[in-house]
Amino acid sequence: MAAEHVIVTSTTDSETAARELATQAVEARLGACAQVVGPITSVYRWDGAVRTDREWRVEIKTTADRVPALAERLRQLHGYDLPEVIATPIVGGSADYLAWLTGETRDAG
Numbered sequence: 868m869a870a871e872h873v874i875v876t877s878t879t880d881s882e883t884a885a886r887e888l889a890t891q892a893v894e895a896r897l898g899a900c901a902q903v904v905g906p907i908t909s910v911y912r913w914d915g916a917v918r919t920d921r922e923w924r925v926e927i928k929t930t931a932d933r934v935p936a937l938a939e940r941l942r943q944l945h946g947y948d949l950p951e952v953i954a955t956p957i958v959g960g961s962a963d964y965l966a967w968l969t970g971e972t973r974d975a976g
Contacts, residue, residue: 870956872965873931877941877951878909878922884946885923891944897937898927899971928957930972 875898879885882905889901905923912918929937931954938952957965 870958871931872957872960872968873929873934873954874957875927875929875934875937875941876953876955877925877927877945878907879925879946879950880920880922882906882923885925888925888941888944889927891940892925892927892929892937893971895940896972896974897933897940898929899968901925901927928968930969931956933972 877888879888882903885903885905889898889903892898892901903923903925906921907924908919909922910917910919927937934954938954941952942950
């Protein structure tokens with residue numbers, strides 16, 4: 868059974884960039900809401916070297932059917948060559964909250 872709701876996560880190099888990703892996602896109704904978490908410390912391998920950097924995480928709550936458009940929008944806006952875009956299923960939660968989440972990701976029409 869596929870999840871109807873997901874949390875899409877990305878990281879970026881500044882709080883300003885993270886807030887912009889979050890705002891753009893919600894304004895476009897690609898996400899119902901987003902949290903900016905940070906700073907966090909990320910350790911990763913890039914160009915053959917292990918790096919440690921300060922980043923901010925953006926967590927966007929959305930519906931599974933909005934993930935492709937949200938992922939594309941994040942790639943367009945992102946300053947990284949290869950941005951993290953990961954969708955994690957929401958397997959439970961408040962029915963009222965999840966209904967609100969769905970409603971907020973639909974056209975206001």
